[in-house]
Amino acid sequence: QVQLVESGGGLVQPGVSLRLSCAVSGGTFSNYGVGWFRQAPGTEREFVASIKWSGGSFYYAESVKGRSTISRDNAKNMVYLRMNSLKPEDTAVYYCAAGLRHNGGSLTPYEYWGQGTQVTVSS
Numbered sequence: 001q002v003q004l005v006e007s008g009g010g011l012v013q014p015g016v017s018l019r020l021s022c023a024v025s026g027g028t029f030s031n032y033g034v035g036w037f038r039q040a041p042g043t044e045r046e047f048v049a050s051i052k053w054s055g056g057s058f059y060y061a062e063s064v065k066g067r068s069t070i071s072r073d074n075a076k077n078m079v080y081l082r083m084n085s086l087k088p089e090d091t092a093v094y095y096c097a098a099g100l101r102h103n104g105g106s107l108t109p110y111e112y113w114g115q116g117t118q119v120t121v122s123s
Contacts, residue, residue, distance in 0.1 A: 002027040002112040009117030022079040022096030029077040033102025038092035047106035086121045
């Protein structure tokens, strides 16, 4: 069973940067594509970013494109999402998700999900 654990969330001020981490265990990590999603109160979960299982292919939501970077470290079984210039509208619970040989994006379902980490952007 693949398990994902997010970390790195917190209360931050607008304009700062934050790096979220996703630790993946229970499978051959290099075979899994990983995505980040977020859900703000009263809204549906939305796609944020993803990285293909084999690397080298990235997708970003328009709302974070240009100020976010997703990366993976296969040696550590970790995926990271760095977000710069944070805005109050980035406030949400952030989830990472994994899919076997997932090519990224939001159209193909992900099989495994973490519990989420709260990010609050407020002055």
